[in-house]
Amino acid sequence: MIYEGKQKVWSDYQKDIPDDHYFYVRSCIRQSFFPASEVTFLDITRNRLGKDIFETEHHTTCGGIAYHSDTIPQETVMTIIARQFALMAKNGYENYVCSCITSFGLYCETMETWREFPEEEARIKDILWKTCKLDFAKPKYLIHASDLVYKYRNLIAAQAKHKLINVKTGKPLKVVEHIGCHYSKMFPSKGVGGAEYPYVLVGMIEAWGGEIVDYPERRHCCGFGFRQYFIKGNRGYSLSNTYKKFESMEPFHPDLIITNCPGCPYFMDRWQYVIAESTGRTYGEEGHGIPVLTYEEVAGLVMGYDPWDLGLQTHQIDSEPLLDKMGIEYDPAQKYAGKNGKDIGSPICPTCLK
Amino acid sequence: MKNNVLIIGGGPAGIEASAQLQRLGYNVILIEKGSSLGGHLSKWDRLFPDGVHADGVLSSMLKNMSGVKSFTDTQVKSINRLDKSYNVILSNGISVLADAVLLASGFTLFRAEKKEEYGYGIYDHVITNADLEAYFSIGSDSRIDKPKKIGFVHCVGSRDEKAGCRACSKVCCATAVKQACEMKEEFPDAEVYCFYMDLRMFGRHYEDLYLKAQKEYGVRFIRGRVAEVSENADGSLQVKAEDTFSSKPLKVTLDLLVLMAGMRPSDAGRRVGDLLGMSVEEDGFFAVRDSVTSNQRSPLPGVFLAGTATGPKTLPETIADARGASMEIDRYLTDVFPQASDYKKLIREKW
Numbered sequence: 258m259i260y261e262g263k264q265k266v267w268s269d270y271q272k273d274i275p276d277d278h279y280f281y282v283r284s285c286i287r288q289s290f291f292p293a294s295e296v297t298f299l300d301i302t303r304n305r306l307g308k309d310i311f312e313t314e315h316h317t318t319c320g321g322i323a324y325h326s327d328t329i330p331q332e333t334v335m336t337i338i339a340r341q342f343a344l345m346a347k348n349g350y351e352n353y354v355c356s357c358i359t360s361f362g363l364y365c366e367t368m369e370t371w372r373e374f375p376e377e378e379a380r381i382k383d384i385l386w387k388t389c390k391l392d393f394a395k396p397k398y399l400i401h402a403s404d405l406v407y408k409y410r411n412l413i414a415a416q417a418k419h420k421l422i423n424v425k426t427g428k429p430l431k432v433v434e435h436i437g438c439h440y441s442k443m444f445p446s447k448g449v450g451g452a453e454y455p456y457v458l459v460g461m462i463e464a465w466g467g468e469i470v471d472y473p474e475r476r477h478c479c480g481f482g483f484r485q486y487f488i489k490g491n492r493g494y495s496l497s498n499t500y501k502k503f504e505s506m507e508p509f510h511p512d513l514i515i516t517n518c519p520g521c522p523y524f525m526d527r528w529q530y531v532i533a534e535s536t537g538r539t540y541g542e543e544g545h546g547i548p549v550l551t552y553e554e555v556a557g558l559v560m561g562y563d564p565w566d567l568g569l570q571t572h573q574i575d576s577e578p579l580l581d582k583m584g585i586e587y588d589p590a591q592k593y594a595g596k597n598g599k600d601i602g603s604p605i606c607p608t609c610l611k
Numbered sequence: 612m613k614n615n616v617l618i619i620g621g622g623p624a625g626i627e628a629s630a631q632l633q634r635l636g637y638n639v640i641l642i643e644k645g646s647s648l649g650g651h652l653s654k655w656d657r658l659f660p661d662g663v664h665a666d667g668v669l670s671s672m673l674k675n676m677s678g679v680k681s682f683t684d685t686q687v688k689s690i691n692r693l694d695k696s697y698n699v700i701l702s703n704g705i706s707v708l709a710d711a712v713l714l715a716s717g718f719t720l721f722r723a724e725k726k727e728e729y730g731y732g733i734y735d736h737v738i739t740n741a742d743l744e745a746y747f748s749i750g751s752d753s754r755i756d757k758p759k760k761i762g763f764v765h766c767v768g769s770r771d772e773k774a775g776c777r778a779c780s781k782v783c784c785a786t787a788v789k790q791a792c793e794m795k796e797e798f799p800d801a802e803v804y805c806f807y808m809d810l811r812m813f814g815r816h817y818e819d820l821y822l823k824a825q826k827e828y829g830v831r832f833i834r835g836r837v838a839e840v841s842e843n844a845d846g847s848l849q850v851k852a853e854d855t856f857s858s859k860p861l862k863v864t865l866d867l868l869v870l871m872a873g874m875r876p877s878d879a880g881r882r883v884g885d886l887l888g889m890s891v892e893e894d895g896f897f898a899v900r901d902s903v904t905s906n907q908r909s910p911l912p913g914v915f916l917a918g919t920a921t922g923p924k925t926l927p928e929t930i931a932d933a934r935g936a937s938m939e940i941d942r943y944l945t946d947v948f949p950q951a952s953d954y955k956k957l958i959r960e961k962w
Contacts, residue, residue, distance in 0.1 A: 258733065259732060262731075262733035473843055473849040476841070
């Protein structure tokens with residue numbers, strides 16, 4: 258592997274990311290899958306780094322899941338998005354940052370559609386006015402939340418309590434990065450580092466002390482793929498995608514997988530359990546799985562947040578081996594203690610997966 | 612006084628045209644931006660379809676250049692149209708009053724790293740056709756280490772709208788088949804695959820070469836494009852492609868992947884073209900006056916074109932094109948400068 262070659266590609270795909278003042282929109286499914294990630298993002302950016310990140314309870318879904326499941330037409334999606342943009346403008350912001358990769362892809366697609374077909378933009382403007390009495394302005398900058406954490410990666414590193422380094426060996430942790438397909442595969446120029454060798458997560462890993470693992474099926478879909486999972490009969494296909502990725506990365510012995518998409522961490526986390534239970538195959542050390550974390554969770558660990566406050570207990574794969582490697586202290590007794598110490602129950606242990 | 616002809620570009624087209632025009636009696640000045648003459652030919656080892664050595668071909672071409680004033684490491688600094696001629700100032704400080712200008716600026720190989728998914732410049736064992744020719748010439752390349760499985764990817768930067776190169780580069784198919792055979796000669800136990808869209812073996816004996824590659828060398832031809840390349844833990848390459856005959860995706864592990872980089876317009880040629888205000892066609896190569904009957908004449912008076920300045924060509928086509936351009940220049944100079952007939956007659960009498 259020629260690192261300088263990758264650097265050349267990365268230098269070709271940089272994007273302008275304003276330093277401050279963002280209108281933030283959450284993801285529908287991330288709040289269920291990884292409930293602390295978005296809260297952590299807001300806490301880090303607002304309270305640790307002092308940035309102005311505004312959100313409103315009036316924003317809605319982007320409609321992406323329905324759109325990609327062919328249950329709503331593009332006009333509906335564009336009108337929903339226009340409404341989000343109207344809320345941004347109404348609150349005095351020009352920079353739009355979204356938590357979800359599906360949303361990011363859909364915003365990019367909508368903006369490109371309007372650029373190519375201005376009459377469509379005019380039509381949606383009209384529909385939005387008729388339905389909501391709102392007018393919208395397109396964002397000056399459209400950013401994914403991982404772009405922003407990438408932008409702040411060195412600020413986060415400067416406040417680091419822990420690094421992506423094995424405290425026992427002193428060696429960098431081996432980290433697999435996985436971007437959501439809709440981050441830059443549709444519009445390579447919209448993602449940091451492009452589509453083939455994306456840099457957005459690599460930049461974080463490098464800044465926080467880890468070592469990137471480039472494995473053959475790095476580009477492959479995580480297995481979510483909307484119809485692969487939503488349609489029950491296709492779920493074997495979803496699982497086989499994930500299986501293919503883990504078989505490919507296993508020879509590199511990664512310590513951690515970091516992702517920037519709602520579906521990817523979920524499926525790469527949960528399907529490890531299914532693979533283990535159905536085949537007995539595990540991919541981590543000594544029968545464990547490989548922890549799959551969101552970039553906010555990793556940033557939180559680096560900055561010294563309590564792992565259970567980050568919601569790592571909601572993952573299928575135990576994060577304790579990773580925490581031990583990073584030298585992070587944690588209270589096992591608090592793992593399944595909810596807010597105010599409430600017992601949220603603990604999962605039944607799998608048969609094969611530790 | 613003899614008429615001056617300035618030839619810009621010291622590759623095969625420029626060399627051949629300079630030799631022809633010198634023999635016709637003109638005062639020929641050839642400039643080359645590089646430090647030696649020969650262009651891409653000087654970097655090639657053997658030529659299809661017969662495997663003749665490129666250095667032998669180049670040597671024999673250079674021998675015919677007697678009397679031509681050639682300047683290497685030299686470029687056009689400025690060029691201005693006068694009444695019938697062009698006033699050209701060269702980067703070496705020399706001024707030339709050229710009665711005719713021949714642009715034989717050649718081509719640039721497509722930058723294979725632009726096809727990011729193939730990993731040239733990123734994966735250790737991905738090389739280009741030019742790299743492989745250099746290996747054949749020099750005999751060593753750290754990226755080529757007794758490969759047991761070798762792949763050739765046709766049409767890298769040609770017939771590819773996504774890469775901005777719609778045109779066929781013409782020579783890549785035959786080059787790939789030639790190089791595949793050569794690799795089998797070098798590594799007889801290696802399995803060699805060619806990933807192609809369709810094979811354009813249009814020239815004389817090219818089809819024979821293709822059949823020989825299959826029957827004698829056992830090269831396997833797979834009709835389908837390579838989708839992406841990755842690197843395994845041991846440094847070998849994982850190549851994903853489609854076999855369109857069986858309508859199935861395939862994944863193969865290779866030790867070496869050779870990208871057949873296509874021909875793109877020369878950057879240096881474009882620079883001179885801009886100085887002259889010459890137009891280019893959609894493919895980026897120079898426009899000609901008439902694509903059927905005046906392929907070597909530019910729309911500008913007294914400015915001619917030869918070789919791959921007007922699009923991809925094989926070496927025999929380039930040489931033939933240079934000879935055609937020489938005839939066009941001769942006709943032009945004889946028409947525009949009637950005194951040219953006088954000194955040309957004297958030269959003929961000497962023969």
